Structures are given as structure tokens and as C-alpha cells.
Amino acid sequence: MSSVIETHGLTKVYEGARRGQDVHALTDLNLSVNPGEIFAYLGPNGSGKTTTIKMLLGLIFPTSGSIRIMGSDRIYSSAVKREIGYLPEGAYYPDFLRGEEILKFYGKLYGLTGAKLNRRVDEVMEQVGMGHARKRMMRGYSKGMRQRIGLAQALISDPQLLILDEPTTGLDPIARKEIRDILSVLRDQGKTLLISSHELLEVELISDRVGILFEGVLQTLGTIDELLTDRDLNIEVRGIDDSALARLAEKGMVKEDKVGDVVTLRVAESLSAYDALELCKAEKLTLVRVAPRRESLEDVFVRVVGAAEAKRSNA
Amino acid sequence: MDFLRGPICIGVYTWREGIRKRSYIGFLILSLLVIFGASFITSFMNQRMVGEAQTDIDLKLIKDICVTTISIFGMLITVFISASMVPNEMENKVVYSVLSKPLNRFQYLLGKFMGIQAIILLNLLLMGGLFFVALYLRQGIPPTLLLWSILLTYFEFLIVSAFTFAISCTSTSAVLPTIAGLFIYITCNLTQYLKDVIERAGQTGEKLDELIGGLARVLYNVLPNLQYFSLKTQIVNSPPNDPPADVLIPNLIIYGLVYAMVGFILAYWVFRRKEL
Numbered sequence: 001m002s003s004v005i006e007t008h009g010l011t012k013v014y015e016g017a018r019r020g021q022d023v024h025a026l027t028d029l030n031l032s033v034n035p036g037e038i039f040a041y042l043g044p045n046g047s048g049k050t051t052t053i054k055m056l057l058g059l060i061f062p063t064s065g066s067i068r069i070m071g072s073d074r075i076y077s078s079a080v081k082r083e084i085g086y087l088p089e090g091a092y093y094p095d096f097l098r099g100e101e102i103l104k105f106y107g108k109l110y111g112l113t114g115a116k117l118n119r120r121v122d123e124v125m126e127q128v129g130m131g132h133a134r135k136r137m138m139r140g141y142s143k144g145m146r147q148r149i150g151l152a153q154a155l156i157s158d159p160q161l162l163i164l165d166e167p168t169t170g171l172d173p174i175a176r177k178e179i180r181d182i183l184s185v186l187r188d189q190g191k192t193l194l195i196s197s198h199e200l201l202e203v204e205l206i207s208d209r210v211g212i213l214f215e216g217v218l219q220t221l222g223t224i225d226e227l228l229t230d231r232d233l234n235i236e237v238r239g240i241d242d243s244a245l246a247r248l249a250e251k252g253m254v255k256e257d258k259v260g261d262v263v264t265l266r267v268a269e270s271l272s273a274y275d276a277l278e279l280c281k282a283e284k285l286t287l288v289r290v291a292p293r294r295e296s297l298e299d300v301f302v303r304v305v306g307a308a309e310a311k312r313s314n315a
Numbered sequence: 316m317d318f319l320r321g322p323i324c325i326g327v328y329t330w331r332e333g334i335r336k337r338s339y340i341g342f343l344i345l346s347l348l349v350i351f352g353a354s355f356i357t358s359f360m361n362q363r364m365v366g367e368a369q370t371d372i373d374l375k376l377i378k379d380i381c382v383t384t385i386s387i388f389g390m391l392i393t394v395f396i397s398a399s400m401v402p403n404e405m406e407n408k409v410v411y412s413v414l415s416k417p418l419n420r421f422q423y424l425l426g427k428f429m430g431i432q433a434i435i436l437l438n439l440l441l442m443g444g445l446f447f448v449a450l451y452l453r454q455g456i457p458p459t460l461l462l463w464s465i466l467l468t469y470f471e472f473l474i475v476s477a478f479t480f481a482i483s484c485t486s487t488s489a490v491l492p493t494i495a496g497l498f499i500y501i502t503c504n505l506t507q508y509l510k511d512v513i514e515r516a517g518q519t520g521e522k523l524d525e526l527i528g529g530l531a532r533v534l535y536n537v538l539p540n541l542q543y544f545s546l547k548t549q550i551v552n553s554p555p556n557d558p559p560a561d562v563l564i565p566n567l568i569i570y571g572l573v574y575a576m577v578g579f580i581l582a583y584w585v586f587r588r589k590e591l
Contacts, residue, residue: 057415059591076415086415092407096335108324109416111317151410163415 003032004161004192005039005056010065012216013053018311019117025051026216029065033209034270035160038193040203042297043213044305049196049217050089053163056194057086070160082110085154089165089196094137099130099149102138103156110157124152144175151182162193164187168202180206204228204236204297213303214308223275227300232293233267235276251279263287321418322426323411329400329430330437338395339434346388346442351379356451368408374453381446385439385468386547393472394496397479399452399489400427401586403586407488410591420587428480428579439465450555456581458555463564470571475500477578484586507539539574543567 010029016022026048033039043049056067058076060308069075071085080137093102100121107117125131128148133141141149147167154162166177176199183193184206203210204224211221220227234256240248240263245255252268253276264286267276273290280287333339354377401424404410414423443465450458479496486492509531516528546559549580553560 053591054411057411059411059414061588071408076419078419081415081417086412088411090408091412092409094332096331105324106330106412106416109321109413109418113319113320113419127411150412157416242453 003068004035004070005031005033005194006068007031007052010052010055010067011063012048012055012060013063024216026055029218031211031221033192033194035192036187036190037208038187038195038206039155039193040207040210041200041213042200042203042210042301046215047213047227048216049213050165050182052194052213053086053165053194056163057084082157083160085157085159085162087150087162087164087167089169090152092137093146093149095137098135098137099141099145099152100125100134103152104151106153107156112157114295120156120158124155126153127185128157129178141236142175144171144178147171147175147179148182151179155186160191162191164193164195166199167195167198167199168199176202200298200301209298210300212304214305215307215312219304219308224297228295228297232269232295233273233276233278234289234291234293235265235267236260236288236290237260237280238288240283240285244283244285248283249280253279253296266293317515317530321416321422322429325418325423325426326429326433329427330433333396333400333430334437336396336399337589338399339392339438342388342392342395343438343441344424346384347397347445348382349384350442350445350449353377353384354453375551377449377453379547381449382464382547385442385465386450386545387445388436389439389442389468389472390475390500393435393476394479394493394500395489396434397431397476398492398496400431400484401480401483402486402489402492405591407547414591421583424484424579424583424586428582430479431476432473436469439469439472443455443468454555456554456556458550460546460550460553460555460557460559463559464550465545467546467559467562467567470568470575473571474541474574474578476537477575477582481578481582484582484589487546490545500541503539504533506538507542509535509538530533531587539570543570 005027009026010026010031012026014023014025028051029048031052041049041052051060055062056069056075058081066073067075069080072080074080090150097105103121103124104117107120112120121134122131127136128151130145130148130152133145138146138149147170151164151167154164164183168179171179180202183195186209187193187206195203195207207224209221209223210227212219235253238261245263248265249255252271253265254268255263256266257264265276267273277290337342376471401410404427406411410423414420443461447458447461450461475496478499479492482495483489483492512531513535516524518524518529543562546562549560
């Protein structure tokens, strides 16, 4: 199967009240999300993530460009929508309904009825770990439980594509881990997940590919391994004084941390590991540990967004 | 049938949500208290003031108060419910998860509208039912005229509801559609006065007068006349089991349905490409 989601030149411009006040929410987005992957769609607030998601779901309409979902360009048809489960950010579920009633309501919108609907509600409740609380009113649910119900309503039709807007925001670490585990299981079942999130650690742990958006423009796109480079090196040493630190800094080895008498030096990309060790030897330092310094997704995010901001400032 | 499954599901959900709204419960309780209270107070007076003439005056008073209460509180409930259902769902994002399901915008609006109508009908049945019982206990004759009046009042509210609903589809807050709904109700109850304006404007022959007359003529022909639906005078003054006089019930039902359809089509026209 080709891409589950495919956009070409997708652009959204909100018309301003006056000429010149138009807001370019999304510009020329070319994106493809592959079957069975977790694709993380990242970006600061107002970068165009939710705009993209809303266009995928037909809640707003593109100014230009095209979208294909499951190979079809009739993305607002029932056949395509049947294959999409969506969890909006901070969605509300009425307090007067029980958890299972919410799921039945959404299930009926997919055309599920009778025994089929009941069976599916049972399955999904177990899947999101809410089987024990299904009869409880929504007002008795914690934030994490509400989020699980939100996830359950997105799963009720057993869709192939899940679009999740901030699925773990505002949850405690245990609830976040539980949601993350559910998402990993869904990926293992062959579902495709598009996740928009600010929780970069969560995203790094479960995503296959990442796209970073800034001011409506896709800045970078790649697998986690492609984005998290191992180019830098950390060397931990003992017996270093301020003058030695200054000399090493001039040559590209900067103090990054100090725990007790052990100082961590970050080696610049321009310096080879051999040269760095030679410099330590010349300073008569005691070598404690040499380790590659792996960037986190947060580092990548800050670097990419920072570069985009700088480019905009210079323009 | 498949086409209606989604709207029915949304209609039931809307109904369940609507009857829990504080404004609805508040207005309903207040109206029932007024209807009950009006009957109770005049019953109390009857024990002290003997005479058929006095009883007739009391009865007219009860009928007047109750018909006015049903009309005013019914209209308030109609406007508040019709104005708030769609904007509230936009505000709390329920509309996002609902419209991402295999359901088009027409079906969504149809479901919402059906749910709103169920709430309005329930409200009318409760108020009308209490009034019916009060009148029946008082006069010992089933007040069938009241049932016709309740039926016509529903079609009056249907028109107000449809246009308020259409305006609510343009808005993300319930405030503007509520104000607009009240305005629609008041304006459409004054349509008869536009006829006077048309007649007076033709007398002077001045340009401005003619312009105002032309505008009044357009409004008179376009706006629904909600006064057609009122049987108040007859209910107050006639025996309770009289047939409705001077009104053609089937014509008024068609009149109400046509205007409601126009309101609903407007709502869909606004909502079909609305950016949510």
C-alpha cells in the first residue's frame, strides 16, 4: 500500500480583515505518512499542526494543494472517514454520560449497532484499560481516564489511521506511560498513527518518523535515528584546573558539567576523538570516560526551530 | 434509513444534553410555577367571592396568565436552546470528534435540529399539560381549544427556532444568536404593523415615505407573521371546547413548515463550508 496520508503543496491562508493581514497558517506542505508507522508532527504553538489535522479531517478547507488518505482524494467521504479515528486536544465529554455510553454514541455514528457495537465497546474498553470503570459517569473520571475514553472513541471503529492531537498533554507520568504503551501496541497491530504533541520525550520514545513545523513551513522530516545525530563526544576527566579549561575551550572542548571532581567536556564536531584525547594527555588529565553524546529530540527541536527563527529574523 | 441513523443518534444526544441545561430547567420550573400558581390563587379567591360573573373573570385571568406564560417562557426556552447547541459544541470541541466520523454536515445539523425540536415539544407538552389539567378541573370540560393552541404555538416556535438555529451556525458563542432569536420573535410578532406602515406611506406621496413603504412591503412579504398562530383571544373569551375560529390549521402548519425549512436551509448554507 502507498502512503496512508499524502499531501502535495498543501497551503492554508486565513484571510485578514484588511489587505496584507492574511495569515499563512500552512505553506506548501508535502508530507507522506507510511502504513504502520508512528509519525510525530511537532512544532511550537501556532506552527500549523492543528491546521493540518483539521484539513485532513475536513473541518477546514485548504486554500490550495491536495490531500490523499488511504490512496483516495475523496477524503470527506464516509468510506475514508470510516478508516480514521481522531482524538482532539482537550475534548469535552458530557458529565451526564457513562464512559460506555460515550463509546456507544460514537460507535453508532460509525453505523455500529446491537451486538456488534456492544462487543466493540467491550474490546476497546479493555484495550484502553477502562473495563473496570466503564459504568462510571464521566464526572467521576480523572483526567487520565477521560483521555483514555477519548482514545477509546477514536478506536471504536477499529480504524487504520489514528490522528491524535496532544494525546498525553496534562497527564501524570504514569498515565503518560500507559497511553504510550497503548499507542505502541496499536502500531504493532499495524495501525498508522499521526501524533501532534509537545511532549518531546514521549514522542522520541515511540515515534518512527518526525516532522517539525515552524510558522506553517515543514522545517525537517526524518526518522528518529536520522534526526538524533551522534556527532558530538563527551569526555569526562579528573584533575583539571581553570587555566586548563580555558586552553581546552579555545581548541573546541567546552566544559558541560561537573559532578564532584569529575568534569565533563563536550568535544566540538570539528575535533576528532583522537585529537581530543591527545589534548587531554597533553594537559595531564586523568581520563574517566569517553562517550558519544546523543542529542535528544528536544535538542533537535530547539536547534531546528532556533535556526528557522534566526533565518526569519535575517530575512 | 442509514442516512437518518447519524442524525437520530445526534438528536437523542442533543435532547439528553439540552434537558439538563440550567437555563432550560430554570425557565421550565418558573413557567410551571406560574401556571400552577395562577390556578391556585384564583381558586383561593373563589371561596370568598361568590357569583358567576366573578368566576368568569377569574377564569379569563387564569387563561390569560397561562397562555402568556406558555408563550413567553416557551419562546425563551426555544431561543436559548436553539441559540446554544451548535456554538457550545464548537466551543467544547465535540463538533470536531463528531464531524470526523462518517457523517456529513447536513446530517449533523439535522440531528441537532431534531434534538432541539424534541426539547421544545417536551417543554410545550409539560406546560400545556399542566394548563390543560388546571382548566379541566376548573370547568369540567376538556379544553380542546387549548390543544389546538399548543399545536399552533409549536409551529410558531419552530419558525423562531429555525432562524435562531441558522444564526447560531454563524457564531462561536451563544450570545449573538440569543439576541437575534429574541429580535426575530419580537419582529415577527409585529409584522401586522408593517401593513399599517405600507398604507400610511402611500398617502403622502413623498420619496422617503415611498422608500419606507417599499421596505415595509418587502419585510411584510418576507417575514413570517407569528400572530397568525395565536389563539389567545379565543381561548380567553370562548368556551374551552370550541373549535378554532378564523384559522386554517393545515395551512398554518404548512406555513410553519415552509419557513422552518427556509431557516434550516439557511443554517446548512452557512455551515456547509464553515471553518471549524
